[in-house]
Amino acid sequence: MKFIPTPKPMTPVDKGISQGAELAAGVLVFFLIGLGIDTWLGTVPVFMIVLTVFGVVGYFVRMYYAYNSVMAKLEKERSEKSRGDQA
Known part of the structure; x- marks a missing residue:
């Protein structure tokens, strides 16, 4: 018996x-640390x-690598699908 529903994807x-929110919180934390120092x-x-x-800059570098990772995964899936259609 399941009482907790499965969460829907984001x-x-x-x-x-x-x-x-992550960007704002991260920048605020570094700002406050700098202000304290x-x-x-x-x-x-x-x-x-x-x-x-x-x-x-650190957050944008993180976003860049996350974006490239997702795009590489999607490109791999797309190429596998196109190879499957040709066979």
């Missing part, structure tokens, strides 16, 4: 919202800017 909208050391907002840029 839609593109769900993935987009989750990626946006700058406050602690009494410096101009050097660490705040550097760590914020680091967080943004």
